Amino acid sequence: MALDLQAVTKRVGQITYIKPTSLMLEPGRFNVLLGETGSGKSSLIKLMAGLDRVASGRIVMDGQDVTGMSPQKRNISLVHQFFVNYPQMTVFDNIASPLRVAGMARSEIQGRVEAAADVLQLRPMLKRRPHELSGGQQQRTALARAIAKESTAVFLDEPLANLDYKLREELRDQLPELFAGRGAVVVYATSEPAEALMLGGWTALMSDGQVTQFGPTAEIYRNPNTLTSAKVFSDPPINSAAVVKQGTTARLAGGAEWTLTGKAADLADGSYTVAIRPNYVSPLRLAEGHVAMTGKVLVTELSGSESSAHFAMGDGAWVSLAAGVHPYRVGEDHAFFMDPNRCFYFAPDGALVA
Amino acid sequence: MRKVNHRGWFFVLPVLILVAFNALVPMMTVVNYSVQETFGDNVFFWQGLDWFQQILRSDRFHAALGRQFLFTGMILAIEVPLGVIIALAMPRQGFWVPVCLVTMALPMLIPWNVVGAMWNIFTLPDIGLLGYFLNHTLGINYDMTQDPVAAWATIIVMDVWHWTSLVVLLCYAGLVSIPDAYYQAAKIDGASNWSVFRYIQLPKMKQVLTIAVLLRFMDSFNIYTEPFVLTGGGPGNSTTLLSIDLVKIALGQFDLGPAAAMSLIYFAITLLVSWLFYTLMTRNDIR
Numbered sequence: 001m002a003l004d005l006q007a008v009t010k011r012v013g014q015i016t017y018i019k020p021t022s023l024m025l026e027p028g029r030f031n032v033l034l035g036e037t038g039s040g041k042s043s044l045i046k047l048m049a050g051l052d053r054v055a056s057g058r059i060v061m062d063g064q065d066v067t068g069m070s071p072q073k074r075n076i077s078l079v080h081q082f083f084v085n086y087p088q089m090t091v092f093d094n095i096a097s098p099l100r101v102a103g104m105a106r107s108e109i110q111g112r113v114e115a116a117a118d119v120l121q122l123r124p125m126l127k128r129r130p131h132e133l134s135g136g137q138q139q140r141t142a143l144a145r146a147i148a149k150e151s152t153a154v155f156l157d158e159p160l161a162n163l164d165y166k167l168r169e170e171l172r173d174q175l176p177e178l179f180a181g182r183g184a185v186v187v188y189a190t191s192e193p194a195e196a197l198m199l200g201g202w203t204a205l206m207s208d209g210q211v212t213q214f215g216p217t218a219e220i221y222r223n224p225n226t227l228t229s230a231k232v233f234s235d236p237p238i239n240s241a242a243v244v245k246q247g248t249t250a251r252l253a254g255g256a257e258w259t260l261t262g263k264a265a266d267l268a269d270g271s272y273t274v275a276i277r278p279n280y281v282s283p284l285r286l287a288e289g290h291v292a293m294t295g296k297v298l299v300t301e302l303s304g305s306e307s308s309a310h311f312a313m314g315d316g317a318w319v320s321l322a323a324g325v326h327p328y329r330v331g332e333d334h335a336f337f338m339d340p341n342r343c344f345y346f347a348p349d350g351a352l353v354a
Numbered sequence: 355m356r357k358v359n360h361r362g363w364f365f366v367l368p369v370l371i372l373v374a375f376n377a378l379v380p381m382m383t384v385v386n387y388s389v390q391e392t393f394g395d396n397v398f399f400w401q402g403l404d405w406f407q408q409i410l411r412s413d414r415f416h417a418a419l420g421r422q423f424l425f426t427g428m429i430l431a432i433e434v435p436l437g438v439i440i441a442l443a444m445p446r447q448g449f450w451v452p453v454c455l456v457t458m459a460l461p462m463l464i465p466w467n468v469v470g471a472m473w474n475i476f477t478l479p480d481i482g483l484l485g486y487f488l489n490h491t492l493g494i495n496y497d498m499t500q501d502p503v504a505a506w507a508t509i510i511v512m513d514v515w516h517w518t519s520l521v522v523l524l525c526y527a528g529l530v531s532i533p534d535a536y537y538q539a540a541k542i543d544g545a546s547n548w549s550v551f552r553y554i555q556l557p558k559m560k561q562v563l564t565i566a567v568l569l570r571f572m573d574s575f576n577i578y579t580e581p582f583v584l585t586g587g588g589p590g591n592s593t594t595l596l597s598i599d600l601v602k603i604a605l606g607q608f609d610l611g612p613a614a615a616m617s618l619i620y621f622a623i624t625l626l627v628s629w630l631f632y633t634l635m636t637r638n639d640i641r
Binding site: 046051070071077086088 | 533535536541543549553558
């Protein structure tokens, strides 16, 4: 039941929305499409769903070429960011609508709708109309429709974006479990790195109409293949700066320097880009060997359990994210310490080298 | 002790004055005439509800009211579905959108009496483009100054030409506000065009359509200028609609009392039908 994208592209006139993209999405997995707004997540989903035609490439579903096939024949479901339900129909009819179009027997429709409603706790709402439901219930109705349909592939295009914080958390926890064991290819698009990490499964990073990296979520979080991938999968944004390697010494433009070990020490001398996640830049010296740097604090944010500080060093902007509350003074210099073992090194072309 | 801000009244005053002069004072004048008889010289005699009884019992009023409902019914039956169909057929994006919108809006920009005069000349049997074509090219005997059916057909076609655009534009505004996501969902479900119309477009158009029907009802029910210029209520009384009859009574016969009573009845009918329709259409709405 796999969904296989083979070098698909999407162009409208002169504008390229999707550059050649290949992805092999296995059934039963929770696949996350992670990328900023405008990176092509929705465009790719529309191609997979058959709502848009590919400019080139092939889409193979379950061993069958579906490239030119209409969305109706692909047996898929799509849940949108907006709550899309038929306004005049009850929740029951909304969930049943694709089954009715497919000409299913009345008794079977009844069973499937009720089963889906039970999973999504919609039993008491079956007779209501969408406008009588809360946003969360409306979106659960849309999800129930996808489940009742027993689609081969389910596409969730930022389905939680319009829900408030509490509902979003609640539904997000349920989602992977909801589709587990149904044997469908599930694709979930989001612009939030934290959401991808919480959902687990596999993640495809998207940037500028391209999938830059695809693999088990935790694995690609730990090992970004390019600077672009590292940037996509980091919130707050990953720190990156030009670094010059000479012998076993790395030196930043801001003056900080440290001794390279392991793979990084074996690199040829020259210029690289170093990147480090904000949580490995701390206002405290957490261990011997952490690299001291001084920066002018620009902005600070406090969340209670964590403090973040944006600071300027050399001609770059850096972010530190540390547990606890720290007494920053905006506009003044402050010492920060970074863990050199957590640094990624990228070649000038953006590829990870160490 | 509560402090009352009396200066607040000054902010309401302009509206009060405006409403008073715009609606209340003329309305009360009409009420005044409707219950009294006058022979000029500003002398009035109390008549009670006599004029109302006279109007409500008069065959002439019943006939005009019947013609009015027939006219309005035909207008709504033609313009509303036609407007919806045209709105559905209009492009949603691209070069042709402004072209269609401007073309649609054009008839509505023409003054009512000009529309009447235009169609009058247009349909004259010997010199009008349409009249000549029908009579001399197609050989159909068409003369709206002689034949009641032709007269009716002409005022109906004229109104459809003049006002269908209003329904089109309102429905079009409703249609373009439907997010693409709904059409995508329907496409994935494999819903037919009819289902898309019935379950997505129509419910989403309901509010603008309600407004469109209300506006067209009120306008066509109160129509005066166009048929007055086109047929003058004739031939005979065949196209004497309520407002034309009202003007005949008030200004032709100078029966101010009956005319005032008829105005109030006319107003009450318009109000009642509009209220009924709006209440029925919105009774299931939450918002």
